[in-house]
Amino acid sequence: MDALIAKAEVLLEALPYMQRFAGRTIVVKYGGSAMLDEELKLGFAQDIVLLKSLGLHPVIVHGGGPQIGKALERVGIETRFERGMRVTDDATMEIVEMVLGGQINKGIVANIERHGGNAVGISGKDGNLINASKLLIDGVDVGRVGKVEKVNPDVIERLREAGFVPVVAPIGDDETGHSFNINADVVASEVAQALGAAKLILLTDVPGILDRDAVLQPFLTIEDCRQQVEAGAIEGGMVPKVECACDALEGGVGQVHIIDGRVSHAVLLEIFTKTGVGTEVVRDPQDEDQDDEQDDEQAEAD
Amino acid sequence: MDALIAKAEVLLEALPYMQRFAGRTIVVKYGGSAMLDEELKLGFAQDIVLLKSLGLHPVIVHGGGPQIGKALERVGIETRFERGMRVTDDATMEIVEMVLGGQINKGIVANIERHGGNAVGISGKDGNLINASKLLIDGVDVGRVGKVEKVNPDVIERLREAGFVPVVAPIGDDETGHSFNINADVVASEVAQALGAAKLILLTDVPGILDRDAVLQPFLTIEDCRQQVEAGAIEGGMVPKVECACDALEGGVGQVHIIDGRVSHAVLLEIFTKTGVGTEVVRDPQDEDQDDEQDDEQAEAD
Amino acid sequence: MDALIAKAEVLLEALPYMQRFAGRTIVVKYGGSAMLDEELKLGFAQDIVLLKSLGLHPVIVHGGGPQIGKALERVGIETRFERGMRVTDDATMEIVEMVLGGQINKGIVANIERHGGNAVGISGKDGNLINASKLLIDGVDVGRVGKVEKVNPDVIERLREAGFVPVVAPIGDDETGHSFNINADVVASEVAQALGAAKLILLTDVPGILDRDAVLQPFLTIEDCRQQVEAGAIEGGMVPKVECACDALEGGVGQVHIIDGRVSHAVLLEIFTKTGVGTEVVRDPQDEDQDDEQDDEQAEAD
Amino acid sequence: MDALIAKAEVLLEALPYMQRFAGRTIVVKYGGSAMLDEELKLGFAQDIVLLKSLGLHPVIVHGGGPQIGKALERVGIETRFERGMRVTDDATMEIVEMVLGGQINKGIVANIERHGGNAVGISGKDGNLINASKLLIDGVDVGRVGKVEKVNPDVIERLREAGFVPVVAPIGDDETGHSFNINADVVASEVAQALGAAKLILLTDVPGILDRDAVLQPFLTIEDCRQQVEAGAIEGGMVPKVECACDALEGGVGQVHIIDGRVSHAVLLEIFTKTGVGTEVVRDPQDEDQDDEQDDEQAEAD
Amino acid sequence: MDALIAKAEVLLEALPYMQRFAGRTIVVKYGGSAMLDEELKLGFAQDIVLLKSLGLHPVIVHGGGPQIGKALERVGIETRFERGMRVTDDATMEIVEMVLGGQINKGIVANIERHGGNAVGISGKDGNLINASKLLIDGVDVGRVGKVEKVNPDVIERLREAGFVPVVAPIGDDETGHSFNINADVVASEVAQALGAAKLILLTDVPGILDRDAVLQPFLTIEDCRQQVEAGAIEGGMVPKVECACDALEGGVGQVHIIDGRVSHAVLLEIFTKTGVGTEVVRDPQDEDQDDEQDDEQAEAD
């Protein structure tokens, strides 16, 4: 009987979040272990199907670094890196597009469909979703690496309303039809902004944003983030993620979370429980206490 | 972390039921302890609000025996019972109508609204919901005790679609405007049939239908029920409930459950977990195994 | 043949009013003789059904003073009055709610339905219609006597659009679920304002607002009303009615009439004929002559 | 006060007819005195505007014999009659079309609009409304006199739904674009059938169908009509009218009335009062007593 | 094969214009040779049907000078002209209305329908389309010659949306029901403005606006037009046409063309090819080069 009551409590705990997010769009950047480990893949697909069933509108943007590397190796293309970015010539871009759009994207679609969902995979070229242009890294041309010029979210909105889960490969093109590979966190952030998403969730392979003592920081304001980046407390691959998070908030996204994709059902738990699984970046200090008791309780939990 | 995973599992267990019942109508006969005990009242209100939030359409039909008795006592009307039915003269009916429609009905509405829902209380006279006629008990006239002639569910459907939880007092009238008090189980069953409800749940103050050894029978076919009633294995107040259940199934209601209203969140658990809390009456033996894994697993659980 | 032509003239006289009020909401405060006398009750029901048939949206708010008194007497509760208000303790309130919500409200519904209409009776607790708080009478606490804090007209609008005539009992509650008995004229005025009603009609047991020579004053401006109240020319029970009328006009209601409910079909005649049956309170002097020839002609008639 | 009550009674008498015909189409054949006498023209326009205001959908089909004769005279075309039909050569037809479509039709439109309605005048050529072919009178070719091959009521339905009163000139054409003049009673009957009209009203210059003693026959069955035509009791211009009436009933029109257009507001009175103004042709004897109390009372009136 | 490619090129040339004008309204003033010559009539009907098929919304306003003259002659009415305007007494107006509304209008409708279209002919009296008043010519009263006071385009919009081609006779009336004959160019310009038309095309019997050397001027700004009128370079019947064109542009019509109705399919070619068939009046000089390559190429062609 206690087990029954505990079950009821979980459902009741989830209730206010179901209400708050019903009909709202949640953009999830999907990548890392959650895209490679079979059990985590299963959990992710179940979570996405559950969200859609409950009337939320998940939109997935995926990356694909490791798979691209493997494919390039296989065809014998050697990659040169410049300031951490893969220098992407036309031959490389051809492979990138095939791997992201033909292999990974359709694999995610199939995974969701196998668990009862109905997904449609597109790239940023479909429906003019992403207009891109060349990204110079500190003034250096690294080839077909792009930045987002404009998001035209019409195709996502149509698929979303028609009951499909849109799955987006992070490729865009310019007016001449040249394709660009774009960082998936950036695409997720830009798409979330264009859709006016209620939430952006970035799945990572770390517990969240840690402080210098490696302790998880459950809340950081945009201000905190920028100070810690400047101070070097946030470094490496987390820096661009934090920038995407701050951009999204400033661009009107409701909430942004950097969470641990290695936890089973991380997406579900982030959305439907009071104690989340990572770091929430918030607009300003009051946000923590204010209109969201989730924040308070999570803060207390630490 | 295990606690998190357990939470995710509860949510995932509920998923197929959320999907199956989204947009469907669930009629709940509300009465007994669940309507008197403060904690159970709270749980009931939370359950109903949760169901509505998830896109199900709960419709409540309530009784009110004990409160009616108290009110009659207070105004000094003595009640005579005939074959277990309160003989209801016009003066008594006036009190019955005031208690059911003015006190209990509005109390349930207020309880649901206090917990975030939006309910509207009506009687069977509103919107021509229930056309009634006199019920003779074994040929005996017990006054203003009625049976249902016709249910016109339009008012419920409109309230339901408009986002309200309809709460129905079991009173009907005939074309001349005479009111009748009708058994609430009967009203619940008839309303469920008229609405084409997916589920009818009768809240009782027993664990369900017990066998002669007082062991809960998780499944009974209509055939079983009728045999056990004839054999006297089902007796007393359970007999009319079982008849309502069988009528509902034969009238097109998807599933019928007689459950223990003394269990906290009994309604929620019945709907969203594999192991229910009472007896399901099923159309025929195959139903147990067939299109509903809930049945199988509950059977296994015993 | 002359009789035929006279019939045609009545229909044609009504035409501009049918056009003007089609699709508009008319709030009627129903009480007094019109709610007690059988012939007047019949006429009232016919009028309401006719209005609805013609595409107007009547909304009824009813009182119930005499019936409440009788019921209290019957259960042996003695009433103390304080500054003309019934001191309403919790036991009294329980009876009030039962009488208003369970007896009178459903009686009006049944009366309308018996004459071909389709009504739904609710109290201010249903659909969160009326949020109330305690009303202090000159600083004196008279118990569960309330004032309107907020009207949420959604439930009325939904019922109205679905083809039902909403019938409202003047009870509200606060967030803790405490019920309050509220003056029905006040509820009618507040509901009319919240609905943006085209017309508010207050049925009384007098011919309208009389001057010191007991002559009916067919038109009074808000200014006139306030002067006559101050001067004592309007006194007694008419004072709060006049205040409700003025509030309604200032709150955006199109027209307000205080009419004689003892005239058969008073509501119908007020709406569909050039010469009304009582006093119209108007925003300012010009209103009399301006966009409404009804005004002119009635003025001439005197 | 009695006058007031009488007014209320007229409105209440009209109520069931307003309800029955709301949203329904009423086809009126307009001609004779009602189209020539200024007072009757005014009354007709008022009636049509009132019907439209009340949510009925009047559709007018007009004739124009006298005006056509005058116009032909004016241009010096002599008319030969063959079996009561004007022999219509091409030159004559040109004038017919100009008079019916350019003069009479637009005059009716203007009359309705001057009284607050919104009408649109069309001929059977507009929107492919009437496909016609040559009508041989007892095998004799009388030129451009046509019969209806097919009614395509789309244009009327669109105008009707858009809030306009359609006014139809009785002209049709064939696929080669040849115009034909068609009897207006026939067009009214065919249009009523194509629209599934609730009522067809033929305005005439007689009190209705009289018996041999010149007494009005308030009801005639189709059978009666045919017998009286055969027996010569119905003769002259009434014969084709009676045929149109019978055709309409057999073609699904709800009710057909042949009424006296010389009575002011004849259309209004026919529709909204218990005692009509002419003869109703009914499908069979039972129709008189059955679902229409108007019938009974009119029968009694005689 | 070359012929095939040429065909494809024509279709492709038309594409951008199909896209630009899809769902837009094109008002065509129809008159002159295009309304008299059988081959041109055929071509015009085909063009209109094609436009409607492609999702454009053509609206036709027609004149009728020559036919009116002939009809007046026939009935023996002598016409006096005053400053180029026919003095229109009541008898004349009666004929004008019959010819325009009963003959010409229905003839155009029949022509369009014979070629697969679906047209509805109305005058400015239908649906209160055109409210008119007397036009004084240099202060002289020439009878029932009117100017447009107000266009209420509702009836056109409804017919247009319902799939019909509206055909408008240039007659209006005032509130007392007096009819006025109005210049068809003026009606076309006013209707185009009221509809927010994308294009107004005036069919004439000249190649367009010529300069003093009788060379077609493919583009003229409003400014140019006014200077040339003042300078007498534009004279005669072209002056009022040019004024209508300028009014239309200033009243919000997208483009205005004065074209040669003697060219087969002139309307089609104006809309769907780069090189038009007449003069386009443009708001200001830049318009020629700007957002419309049609302009440039036509300019080059000369």
Place this chain on the structure above:
Amino acid sequence: MDALIAKAEVLLEALPYMQRFAGRTIVVKYGGSAMLDEELKLGFAQDIVLLKSLGLHPVIVHGGGPQIGKALERVGIETRFERGMRVTDDATMEIVEMVLGGQINKGIVANIERHGGNAVGISGKDGNLINASKLLIDGVDVGRVGKVEKVNPDVIERLREAGFVPVVAPIGDDETGHSFNINADVVASEVAQALGAAKLILLTDVPGILDRDAVLQPFLTIEDCRQQVEAGAIEGGMVPKVECACDALEGGVGQVHIIDGRVSHAVLLEIFTKTGVGTEVVRDPQDEDQDDEQDDEQAEAD
């Protein structure tokens, strides 16, 4: 001027086809030279954009044989052919999916978008479009080569209605998520059937179906086709195409054409001109002469 008239004639010739196919779905199998030659690619994109602009709904299914071969070569996978089919092991399938779904599909999308259209590329895995199973070739397992089990056209219909041109890669999967490469002609035929397409056009690199004297056969009945296949007159790669054509017709597709993709704008010309560019397969002999004058004239042309 003659050139203008010729232009008008082309537009008018196209008119009946525009009308017939407006709102209808046209499935085009795209492949061969038309997908490789830059000029033909341009023409194809223009044609598709034009069709969509005109309100037709083109759906593209593409192949990709040559490109797959090149990609396999590049990664060093050697292909074995068995009865003309590429034996497709898992490694090969991975490449196939990447090339079809990631490279070719997105290239077609980009080509259409560059010319003003709005396309979305999907594979048969998206939206559960194509459920596939293993295809045995004469009982021989050639790996991941599939046949269509079921087409669920929902995703195409949604994209189509939302204004996008769906572009489909011929890949399907089974319930376990295994992908299969399917013949693109077969996918086009099955998709056309599932969509109830008005037309299926198969682009080839031959003029159509030739007879033994290499003369184009403009019409063949299903019966003709089957006889010529049996007789060996149709052979090689044309055999399965002809089977797809016959299947499509028998499955309800309106018309099926096998045309020469090497002709510029072949799709446009096939749809909008009387003389097509290839062979039409028709249900039975009468079809040639009957409801399609295109047939007659093409027949005459030979």
